[in-house]
Amino acid sequence: MQIEFKVNGEEYQMDICPTMRLVDLLRGKLGLTGTKEGCGEGECGSCTVIMNGKAVNSCLVLAPQIHGQEILTIEALEKNGQMDRLQESFINNGAIQCGYCTPGMLMSAKALLMANSNPSEEEIKIAISGNLCRCTGYNKIVHAIKEAAEE
């Protein structure tokens, strides 16, 4: 079927199989491999992207659902060669180890800050509660998001 959508500001028209998942469309068709897959069942959050301002698990979204919608992926976080302050804060606060959860974590954090520029620590933890990280113990991630929000 034919769908139209926007990814990272660019418009696409595509003929897709209606059962295709958004994560496969992004990674396979558009080559945006920054979005990761860790479980394929909405449990790990490593495939998180922003759809119309909300964080979603792209492994649970089917391609037809993005018709007419706007998607942001990790590749769009940096603008005009300038990193998002979340990205800088993750680097500066040691919030990254293996980095496999990082893109999803950043997109959940971005969606949070888009809706709430001054979240509490509790709100941060809830916003990333669907993003599993096995390496860091979350302390530094929560701190990084808080610091980015405070700037």
Next chain:
Amino acid sequence: MLTKDFKYVGQTYPIHDAPQKVRGELVYVSDLNLPKMVYAKLLLSPIAHGIIKNIDTSKAETLPGVIRVFTHLNTPNKTYSRYRIIPDQDFCLEDERLFTEKVRFVGDRVAAVVATSLETAKDAISLIQVDYEVLPVLSTPEAALLDEKTKIHPDGNLIYQYDYQLGEQVLVSNDSVEVETTTRTQKVHHATIETHVCVADYNSAGKLTIWAGCQGAFGVRTIVADLLELSYNKVRVIKMPMGGSFGGKQEAIIEPITAFLAKEVRRPVKLIFDRKECIMATMTRPATSTTIKTSVTKDGILEDCIVDTVLDAGAYATSSVDNAYAMSKKICRLYRIPYYQHQGKIVYTNTPVAGGARGWGAPEIMTALEIHMNAVAKRLVMDLVEFRRKNLVHPYDRDKASSFSLGNARVIECLEKGAARFGWNERYYRMPDKGRYRRGVGLACAAHKNGMYGGFPEHSTMTLKMNEDGSFILNTGLHDLGCGTITSIKLITAEVLDIDPSNITVLEADTENGPYDFGSYGSRVTYICGACAYEVAKRVKEKILECASLIFRKPKQYLEVANGTVGISGHQQQTISYREIATTAKTKDNTDIVITHTYHGTSNPGVYAVHFAEVEVDTLTGRVRVSDYLAVHDIGKAINPGMVEGQIQGGVQMGIGYALYEEIKIGNDGRILNSSLANYHVINAPDMPTVKTLLIEQGGDEGPYGAKSVGEIAFVPVAAAVINAVNNALGTSLSDMPLTPEKILAAL
């Protein structure tokens, strides 16, 4: 005491590839796409024990897009050990083959389809029909030891047993107290967020290339090359960025099969495990049952310690014998014990395969030990800190097992400083809570090691070359698992050469282009490989000084390096840059500044941690919240303190899960009851307390700048600290892990 300040060592730096990671630019194995690449999917056994009577692949083979289908009928029946690190290694039981005729657990490999798309491969898998003759399922070690008729492998279900004794049996005093406890630890999933993935290619030159997210590229080469009967120079294993390992990717689980398929179909093959396959069919932490019996004088001095461990290896032996044996070497690294005895049995069962997991035996045995130590102190009505202080090892004690020095073992200092910082006395001796929510505190000590010296060969090789512009490339056989290895090694090298770390590139393992290293395990990387980087950098520095001495026309003992330059000591104005030295060496002196060095480990000191946990138990729901946490580590010297803290916090997170939630549940029929992250609970951000850390940095051992290991030891004491806290809160003596709400409610 380390007093010298360093320029780079001891400062916090982000992991080396953080800028790529925050941009989603780093290419992990999962992201790798090669021209003409095809996809493999495996058919895994749905039953836990049986013999394949008939297997029909005809429908799968005719599906458009399918390239080939493989089963035990058309593949080599050669067996191998996925654990092997080096050829001729002991205790590498060769009990598995690429595709089995006899399935031994739910998840055993029955067949593979290679197809032009993953979808097609999956569809084809569902078209394969298998008839099994079902055999009795032995889902626990007890059942496997009891049933002598049902043999999981031809030689029976007991893989190995040992009886190990240290010291002289002494007559225990008649007023001694004898205490016995039993602790059960469960199988857990490593839960790396990137699942197991491999890409392999076999080209017309007869060269096999494997892109692996692994912990030991040379071990992978040994296993694959010997299995496929290829010469080692024809097998190239490239270590790729990986989304976590924790021991789960230490052994060659999917590399042999991917390599085999690529060689057969002569196209690049990608094999991706989904989460379910990853939980069922890769590796688990071994389940253990440990009984500890000690005799203690009424003054609280340990007289003997008798340990009995049964380890559930699952369906294949892999590293389980070494793993169990490692357990027997741990306790005497922590406590002074006149007589120690450890019996162990390693048993096959029809359950997922156990293997290497962060801490390698130490978490299992230390959890049992520290639950036991609380029971003893309680029996003696002795303070928990005081009882431990009387028995813990002292700096430069000898390790009873190896008779080597334990080095500057500062565990008593960890305990004392930690107890003061945590406010142990105030919290432990306060009035118990009476209401619905009960608070409790727990502590646990732990010991681990630094490398494999004493039980295994231990060396590392690196090549450091100076570029013409005075920058450096350090070629290594390292594997960064996401723990910051590359950054640490860079900081050590930068410190020696006195140059900003951004001028140094550190390469990871590539069996074709890099030097040999055993891999990232055994808590050896900072201690052994870090020392190798230190030594090779020192030698290059000497060479730089020699070259500079030709330019200055001064003997090199009058010269010193500073900030990427060489100057004459005491004359700060006269300096020449590394660039000038490197270029002059090449052009005028016909010299290349490059050194390859092999460092040999000659020590294996203990590394120690003491953790303190406060929990709050909801007696209505049985749920436990860890409300406060302090981790104290005897680390010698923290090379990159921010990353050290991150390692500890990650270890605590994993340990809380181990204590309270995580378990691969297996039914009596061998079926896995929770093969999804929806019902296998990994701790998320709201569950996680703030973890405070206290580092004891007293150096005194042979690691670079005095550094000792951290990644594994960070996990070792956690479960015991949390369990002891729960038992303190409730007045219980729970020791059957994990302490789920059901078990807690049942104990109230």
